[in-house]
Amino acid sequence: MKKLTFDYYMQIDYSEVVSSCHFTIKCLPKETLRQRVGKVTIKLSPDVSYNAGTDSFGNGQIYGWDDVDHTTFSFRITGDVCAGLDRREEKIDEDMLAVFRHPHGLNRAEEALSAYYEKLAGSLPADAYEKALFLSHSLHEDFVYEKGCTDVGTTAEEAWKLGHGVCQDYAHILIALLHMEKIPARYVTGMIPGEGASHAWVEIAKDGFWYGIDPTNDIPVGDNYIKIGEGRDAADCLINRGIMHGGGNQEQIVRVSVVEVSDGITDVG
Amino acid sequence: MEERIQRLDLLQHTDTVNELLARYGVKFGIYKNNVFKEQLFPFDAIPRIIEHEEFLFLERGLKQRVMALNLFIKDIYSKKQIVKDGIVPEDFIFASSGYMAECENALPPKGIYCHISGIDLVKGKDGNWYILEDNLRVPSGASYPMIARELCRRSSPDTFHDNHLEDNRNYADLLRRTMDYVNTGGHTVILTPGRYNAAYFEHSYLAEKTGAHLVNGSELRVKNDRLYYVSMDGSLEPVGAVYRRISDDYLDPMNFRADSLIGIPHIYDVFRKGNVALLNAPGNGVADDKGIYYFVPKMIRYYLDEEPILSNAPTYLPFYEEDMQYVLEHFDDLVLKDVAEAGGYGVAFGNTMTKDRKEEFIALLKKEPRRFIAQEVIDFQDLDIVEAGSVIPRKADLRAFVLMAEEPLVWKSGLTRFSRNPDSFIVNSSQGGGFKDTWVLSQ
Numbered sequence: 001m002k003k004l005t006f007d008y009y010m011q012i013d014y015s016e017v018v019s020s021c022h023f024t025i026k027c028l029p030k031e032t033l034r035q036r037v038g039k040v041t042i043k044l045s046p047d048v049s050y051n052a053g054t055d056s057f058g059n060g061q062i063y064g065w066d067d068v069d070h071t072t073f074s075f076r077i078t079g080d081v082c083a084g085l086d087r088r089e090e091k092i093d094e095d096m097l098a099v100f101r102h103p104h105g106l107n108r109a110e111e112a113l114s115a116y117y118e119k120l121a122g123s124l125p126a127d128a129y130e131k132a133l134f135l136s137h138s139l140h141e142d143f144v145y146e147k148g149c150t151d152v153g154t155t156a157e158e159a160w161k162l163g164h165g166v167c168q169d170y171a172h173i174l175i176a177l178l179h180m181e182k183i184p185a186r187y188v189t190g191m192i193p194g195e196g197a198s199h200a201w202v203e204i205a206k207d208g209f210w211y212g213i214d215p216t217n218d219i220p221v222g223d224n225y226i227k228i229g230e231g232r233d234a235a236d237c238l239i240n241r242g243i244m245h246g247g248g249n250q251e252q253i254v255r256v257s258v259v260e261v262s263d264g265i266t267d268v269g
Numbered sequence: 270m271e272e273r274i275q276r277l278d279l280l281q282h283t284d285t286v287n288e289l290l291a292r293y294g295v296k297f298g299i300y301k302n303n304v305f306k307e308q309l310f311p312f313d314a315i316p317r318i319i320e321h322e323e324f325l326f327l328e329r330g331l332k333q334r335v336m337a338l339n340l341f342i343k344d345i346y347s348k349k350q351i352v353k354d355g356i357v358p359e360d361f362i363f364a365s366s367g368y369m370a371e372c373e374n375a376l377p378p379k380g381i382y383c384h385i386s387g388i389d390l391v392k393g394k395d396g397n398w399y400i401l402e403d404n405l406r407v408p409s410g411a412s413y414p415m416i417a418r419e420l421c422r423r424s425s426p427d428t429f430h431d432n433h434l435e436d437n438r439n440y441a442d443l444l445r446r447t448m449d450y451v452n453t454g455g456h457t458v459i460l461t462p463g464r465y466n467a468a469y470f471e472h473s474y475l476a477e478k479t480g481a482h483l484v485n486g487s488e489l490r491v492k493n494d495r496l497y498y499v500s501m502d503g504s505l506e507p508v509g510a511v512y513r514r515i516s517d518d519y520l521d522p523m524n525f526r527a528d529s530l531i532g533i534p535h536i537y538d539v540f541r542k543g544n545v546a547l548l549n550a551p552g553n554g555v556a557d558d559k560g561i562y563y564f565v566p567k568m569i570r571y572y573l574d575e576e577p578i579l580s581n582a583p584t585y586l587p588f589y590e591e592d593m594q595y596v597l598e599h600f601d602d603l604v605l606k607d608v609a610e611a612g613g614y615g616v617a618f619g620n621t622m623t624k625d626r627k628e629e630f631i632a633l634l635k636k637e638p639r640r641f642i643a644q645e646v647i648d649f650q651d652l653d654i655v656e657a658g659s660v661i662p663r664k665a666d667l668r669a670f671v672l673m674a675e676e677p678l679v680w681k682s683g684l685t686r687f688s689r690n691p692d693s694f695i696v697n698s699s700q701g702g703g704f705k706d707t708w709v710l711s712q
Contacts, residue, residue: 022534024523051494053538056373063523063535065491095348099370102363232370243522243534 001084002223003261006191008198009254010240011074016248020067023050023242027077028060029190029226033086034212040079046070057096057236059229075240080261084223088209097205099232100184106233107187109176110157116142117180128183132204132213133220135177139170140218152234167200168234170215174202175233188212189237190227193258198239203230226258282424283314283655289420295413297467305465311703312417313654317667317685324681324709327390327398330579331669332677333569335386338403339673340572342382342556346372356571357564358588360639365561366609367554369517371524375541377550378451384548385447385512386671390579391649399582399647401666402562405553407514410684410704411440411670412471415478417706418682435709437682441478443672448481448510450674451546455507456498458482460489462515462531472514481512491535496545510546511536517551559608559642560586583645587638596643597631603643605630618646652705654687663687667707683707 008027029037042062044050050064066073103109109117120138124131146164154162156176159169171187178185184205192199192214201214201221212221221227231237287309296307319327344351345368351357362368387408389401418437422429448457459481461472476483482498489508490497497505513520519529524537539545555561563584566577585592585603596603600619607615622630634641651662665687670680685705 022523024535024538049493051538053494053542056371056375058374063538065534094353096373098349098352098359098363099373101359104363104370236370241523241527243527 001082004081004083004193004224004226004258005261006077006079006081006226006256006258008077008191008239008256009074010076011072011253012242013251013253014071014073014244014247014249016246017069017071018073018244018247019069020065021073021242021244021247022063022065023073023240024061024063025075025077025240026055026059026061026189026229026237027075027239028062029079029081029228030059030230032090032227033209034089034221035081035083035225035227036085038080038082040077043076045072045074055229055236057229057231059231059237073242081226083225087211087220089203089212089221089227090210092205092208092210097184100186100205101179101182103176103179104232105235106153106155107172107175107179108155108157109160109180113157113160113173113176114180116160117177120177121180124181127206128181129204129206129211129213131181131183132174132178132185132202135174136213136215136218139173139177139215143170143173145170145216152238167214167216171200171202172233174213174215178202178204186210186230187233187237188227188230189234189239190225191256191258192226193224193260195256195258197254197256198228199225200234201225224258224260277314277425277428279314279316279421279425279428280655282421283312285424286314286417286420287312289424290416293416293420295416295470297470310413311689312413313687313703313705314421315653315655315660316706316708317652317665318708318710321710321712326578327669328679328681330398330577331388331671331679333573333575333578334388334400334403334565335383335671335673335677337569337572338386338405338556338565339381339383341568342405342550342553343376343380344572345555346375346552351568351571354571356567357561360588361558361560361564362555364639365555365558367552367556367558367561369552369554371537372550372552376543377540378453378543378546381451381673382550382553383556383671384451384550384673385444386549386673387668388671389666389668391647391666394648394650398579399649400562400565400579401582402559403557403565404668405549405557407516407549408668408670409468409471409514410668410686411444411680412474413704414682414684414706415440416474417704421706432708433711435681435711437680437707437709440670440680440682441475443674443678443680444475444512445479445481447672447674447678448479448512448546448548451548452509453543453545455496455509455545456482457510458484458489458498458508458512460484460486460511460513460515460533462486462519466514468514475512486515486531486533489533489536491533491539494539494542494544496533496536496539508545510548512548517554520547520551559606560639563642582647585643587634587641587643592643593635593638596634600627600631602645604646605634605641605643608640608642652685652687654703654705656689661691663689663691665705681709 046068048066150165156172159165175185203210387404459476496508521537522529523534569577587593652665668684
């Protein structure tokens, strides 16, 4: 078990004035078996009011409309999380399970990825979770971590053909491989120490519970992982989404930090 | 019947009615090669006549069907019991483009999904009615027989004095009742994408007849989890029901397609909180997919514990081994449809394929069995139309409208569309067909 504090900061600078914008932010850590969420603070700039709710996957979100002229939009979400309380992430909601058993959007496999699966299919262990670990090991061997060659719209098949990618691509490919085994798998967004940006991994259904595996680092999700939300693919879990009037060119900065709080400090949670 | 039609005074007025329809702007627009063109929708004055008893039968069957479809959609976006019980295979839901995960756990007001359904039927030469397809998203067409009836009554009052038929001008009342039933408090509006939409005439006509505001996306705004109409002086007036005539994809750029310019940002978040009714509810595409059509009779038995009153056209799913065998053995007698395509596309008749094409098709069918359905070709009855002064037979279908308020309501009329091309079975209005009024006899 670890006590963690997180700080998620996102800023967009516009070359021209934005006269109004709509935003939806899904960046609130989720309460699960593995992690307990303490105090969370949200700060928006411009400082406008917002509403809160949950999306269809149960992810927390805040959304609103900003009609103050601005050239910079930013939000900062900070808080405390106790992680590593359980190996299991969450109990499976049987009504939603089938949704995560079928290819969708960015996690679709086509010929190249199917061929890779065929190559591995014969050597897979029997257990679903063991299968996922096995596939994660293989992926770690056969796919190279590299920033900048894929983007938010890259599919599992496209990334696989490139042979390079980031955490989002590792997660999509692993989900696609698990779907070929008919194993329910879902995409997860979150934060880990030392990354500087948000992170993504995969959850696998086994014996009534979801378990996290991080294919980018090829390890099970541990006690320094903060989970934000889940969906079928990255598009279901976009951390921020917005449309604006005006703005011209835009530049986005994201700074994420997760720090372990040593037991000596008492002002946590 | 023949004689009764020949004697109709109304037939003398076909040209007058068509001229009036043109003057009132009864058109539909289509895009062809990126150019927007408005076309008149030719009206044929010989009505389709449905006997009183026969319509009572249709009415019972249509109510039953729409009740089951509504329960199905509600089930799919919550418990999925019909899937868990193995009645509908998972593949036909979650791999379908009509299924929208965004609609999970978002129950619409009063649990109604299909407020306005357009059910397409044909009458076979065997005298039986067959369901061709269910349209549960944004079915259009009710305004055409409404205005045609109004103009016919004006040009030939005697015709309506001599024949005892149901007055179809009550569609607006039924629609209003349907919208009011789910209204969560506030105005009722009809949301149109604008005058370049194929059905703009209908949007404006229905707004006028129901007394609802006709609005476009920029006149609606979300604030503090409520939807508002921005009035002329800039003040915000609450909206409780939106009969939206734009598709799910374009409804809300913050929840669906981000590039939509005609939607209302966050309207779906307001809907999710139960603060506005959307007619029809988003996500209905999961139930009017060609692959799901096969399962509708099973749904009726499953949810209502009743035998289906109206029949589907005999349909086979190559997904099932047994059906695949049948399809391969009777390939030349069947019509094959790609479940992902709509509007008369992706339809192939087994007996018109060349040998090479057939082999290619069968290979594809074996590779992607879920993608296709196969149906017996229904030999449906022709209806008479008048062309260049003589009476000739043409293929026609019927779109019946079923509205869901506190109970299902079947409009005692419908849109009869006919093909102007003698060889065509496709009566879609975007392919140049015409329409007729549908008379339901009142006794």
